[in-house]
Amino acid sequence: MKRTTIIDIARSLGITxxxxxxxxxxxxxVSESTRKRVQEKALEMxxxxxxxxxSLRRGKSDTIGMLVPRINRHFFSHVISAVEEILNPAGYNLLICQSHEKSELENQALQVLLKNRVAGIIMSHAMETVDFEMARKATEERVPxxxxxxxxxxxxxxxxxxxxFSGAYMAVKHLIRGGYSRIAHLTGSLGVNVYSERHxxxxxAMEEASLDFDELVFEGAITRETGYEKALQLVKQHRVDAFFCAGDFASVGTIQAIHDCGLRVPEDMGVVxxxxxxxxxxxxxQLTTxxxxxxxxxxxAANALIRVIGGQIMTGMDQEEVVPVRLLVRESSMRATVNNK
Amino acid sequence: MKRTTIIDIARSLGITxxxxxxxxxxxxxVSESTRKRVQEKALEMxxxxxxxxxSLRRGKSDTIGMLVPRINRHFFSHVISAVEEILNPAGYNLLICQSHEKSELENQALQVLLKNRVAGIIMSHAMETVDFEMARKATEERVPxxxxxxxxxxxxxxxxxxxxFSGAYMAVKHLIRGGYSRIAHLTGSLGVNVYSERHxxxxxAMEEASLDFDELVFEGAITRETGYEKALQLVKQHRVDAFFCAGDFASVGTIQAIHDCGLRVPEDMGVVxxxxxxxxxxxxxQLTTxxxxxxxxxxxAANALIRVIGGQIMTGMDQEEVVPVRLLVRESSMRATVNNK
DNA sequence: GTTTTTTGTGCAATCGTTTGTATTTTTGTA
DNA sequence: TACAAAAATACAAACGATTGCACAAAAAAC
Structure with a gap:
């Protein structure tokens, strides 16, 4: 049986x-009385x-496109959840896509969102992405x-x-205060803003303390496995006494490597x-992070989008909002009686 | 500037x-030549x-509704990701909603999905939900x-x-083999299939081993906090020597409680x-789980939906598919030299 | 009692595609 | 050259809601 439409309701009430x-x-x-009748009938049917x-008629949809590298990453799934918390009460729904860290899929997903005439897009780029043309095009098509x-x-x-930047600075400074000095930095591609800033x-922090860091920075060591390998190599070479990893997974690998070399964390080596x-x-x-x-x-992000859609922010005027971070000092870096700040 | 439509393309090519x-x-x-011309023009514009x-014209959409209690739960976000992996290549997109474990929000979300005329719905109920009318209604409206x-x-x-069922059975049997006998079961609401099956x-397993379990089953101990409290109480009363928790968070709380009582895991108490x-x-x-x-x-789930949409499964005929689970034996339950199976 | 204003509805076009049917053009054949 | 068959394209009506405008009825003003 067909779904009921306003035409059905109209017919059964003898109105248009x-x-x-x-x-x-x-x-x-419309008069109070007919409004009542219509509402009742609608419910009844x-x-x-x-x-x-x-959406077609109004020329706008209530759907917001959300594009993330991977839904199942702790960070991203929490952002999604938070976005939904704001957008749902505001009458929007979320069409969610993943890029799987691939530029090509990212572009495809953007196309899908545009084809679906979303009212706006909230996104985080794939690591791989260097060409941002598609995202620009979206804004040109009036999709914020x-x-x-x-x-x-x-x-x-x-x-x-x-x-x-501040997060990394605090982390490294904390290690330095703890007496570590040959601090390696394992990170992802420095072409990605996230990692370049941490770097x-x-x-x-290193320069401030006049510490040398040439040949102590390693890109492409961001997973547990790559972190393990790089750390193992460095520890064996006795070149470092601490690690600041740009991600927790690499840290886990690093700790593992240190342990496998018969050393202790944080006594012999610190990890953040x-x-x-x-x-x-x-x-x-427990990992300091x-x-x-x-x-x-x-x-x-959700509130910003609502403001843009509402015309409170001009499309041209771009602005950056910085979310504060916090250094959580835990065991992996507490060699001595260290001050937490 | 307005988005280009097929009408624009038609006009600029002098066709309809x-x-x-x-x-x-x-x-x-349509002839090869015009097809080419159209495609080029489309790209150009x-x-x-x-x-x-x-969607309006065709009477069907390419959107699949996905409704989960919480996007940011490890399990659910991974299911979503897997669903997307199948559905995306099949030309579908995902409209995702959360119920936040609330029946009311679950129903609202279902309404939203129906209003959006999704081609189908993949869902997992909120714990709270006891009235499944709304989901039934969806199928009645031809939304699988x-x-x-x-x-x-x-x-x-x-x-x-x-x-x-098998997972729980294996887990408890494993504990019994390890020599534990007074095994408590911390779980969620037994009104939820997931927990009733584990129960x-x-x-x-307990009956099979002729072990007593009266007064050893506790609903409402599924978070880290509630798990901690209940475990603390039981350990202090010396009533148990092992715990089978229906979730890992409760297990973490349980281990904490055991430690806080000065006992060791797994030597004094086992936890799965x-x-x-x-x-x-x-x-x-490391947690056995x-x-x-x-x-x-x-x-x-995604494949099942595709089959239903494709008419390969009649709406009436309902079927249950059981996904196998695996017992991962780790430290928290290995008191003796135990056989892993 | 007439005119003006207000209030409630109806009419019809529109959003951008799709698709059944009609029409035109092309091709093939006698 | 004519004519049927096939191929390519055009026409027009949907899909279901929204909305400017017209219009009737009721209320208010004179």
Whole structure:
């Protein structure tokens, strides 16, 4: 059986669809009595408005596109959740796509979102992405784009980023205070803003303390496995006494490597991670890391998008919002009686 | 500037929109030459088909609704990811909603999905939900529903569930083999299929070994906090020597409680969890737990939905698919030299 | 009691595609 | 050259809601 439409309701009440439409929309130009009748009838017939038709006619949809590298990453899934928390009450729904860290899939996903005529896009780029043309095109087609975490300035619109610089700076400074000095930095591609900023923070802290860091920075060591390998190599060479990893997974691999070399954390070597993955507080030793507030970020991104859609921010004027981070000092870096700040 | 439509393309080529539509759809009734011309023009004008209009006309959308209690749960986010892996290549997109474990929000979300005329729904119920009317209504409105993990037989259509019974049975049997006998079971609401099945497995194993379990089953102890409290109480009363928790979070709380009482895991008390949360292999002691394959489940759910949409499964005929689970034996339960099976 | 204003509805076009049917053009054949 | 068959394209009506405008009825003003 067909779904009931406003036409069905109209017919069964002997009025026109336009009146039904207005009645359901709560338009004041329709009398109280018919509004009641329409609402009752709609309920009785189990009417569900057809958003598709409505969107087409209104020329705008209530769907927001969300594009992330991977839904199943702790950080991203929490951002999504936070975005939804803001956008749902505001009457929007989320069409979610993953890029799987591939530029090609990212572009495809953007196309899909545009084809679906989303009212706006909240996205974080794939690591691989260097060409941001597609995202720019979206804004040119009047679809506002809000970037978060992995952002690029070539794309107009608000950007919400973590305070990666300060987080890294605090982390490294904390290690230095703890008496570590040959601090290696394992990180991802420095072409990605997230990692370049953390790298900047690392350098700043090292330079400030007049410590040498040439040949102590290693790109492409961000997973547990690659972290393990690089750390194993460095520890064996006796070149370092601490690690600042740009991610917690690499930190886990690093700790493993240190243990496998018969050394202790933090007594022999300190380790600090980044992200505060859920396991960071559980592992042995508990991992000192930089906490990034995914909820805060999601809320900000959603609110920024709402402002852009509402015309409160001009498309041209792009702005960056920085979400504060926190250094969580735990066992993996507490060699001595160290001051937490 | 307005987005280009097939009408624009038609005009600029001196043909009709219908021909353009057919050309882009690859319809064989349009000549090779015009098809080429249309495709080129479309590319040149940056044409993006309007899926909204298309959906309206075709009476069906390419969007699948996905409804989960919480996106940011490890298990659910992985299922989502797996579903997307299957559905994306098949030309579908995912509209994702969360119920936040609330029946009311679950129903609202279902309404939203129906209003958006999704082609199908893949869902897992909120713990709270006891009234499944809304999900039934969806199938009555010809929107196929596939349930996974938290399912209910009142709702027609495929159900994909973990082998909770066997998982629990294996877990408890493993504890018994290890020499534990006063095994408590901390779990969630037994009104939820997931927990009732695990409970059944627990009972079966206990009965099989002629062990007493009256007053050893506790509902409402599923979080880290509630798990901690209940465990603390039981340990202090010297009533138990092992715990089978229906979730890993409760297991973490339990281990904490045992430690806080000055006892050791697994020497004094054994602990087995359920889910294999990402931290399970990292914590100390490493947690023995039942691994549920979220990817497998997602793939099956997506494929089931595709089959229903394709008419390969009658709506009436409901079927349950059981995803196998695996017991991962780790430190938290290995008191003696135990056989892993 | 007439005119003006207000209020409530109806009419009809529109959003951008799709698709059944009609029409034109092309091709093949006698 | 004519004519049927086949191929390519055009026409027009949907899909279901929204909305500017017209219009009737009721209320208010004179």
């Amino acid at each position: 669809p336009s009146t039904v439409s207005r009645a359901l929309a709560g338009n004041l130009r 189990g009417y569900q408005p057809n958003i598709v038709a409505s 784009v809000v970037q978060f975490d992995r952002v690029n300035k070539e794309v107009p619109g608000p950007r919400i980023v973590n305070d990666n 900047r923070g690392y350098r700043y 991670g980044f992200a505060n993955e859920p396991f960071a507080g559980f592992i042995t030793p 930089v906490e990034q507030n995914a909820y805060d970020m999601g809320h900000r | 929109p219908s021909t353009v539509s057919r050309a882009l759809a690859g319809n064989l009734r 940056g044409y993006q088909p309007n899926i909204v209009a298309s 529903v596939v349930q996974f993990d938290r399912v209910n037989k009142e709702v027609p259509g495929p159900r994909i569930v973990n082998d909770n 059944r497995g627990y009972r079966y 969890g359920f889910a294999n949360e990402p931290f399970a292999g990292f914590i100390t002691p 039942v691994e549920q394959n979220a990817y497998d489940m997602g793939h099956r």
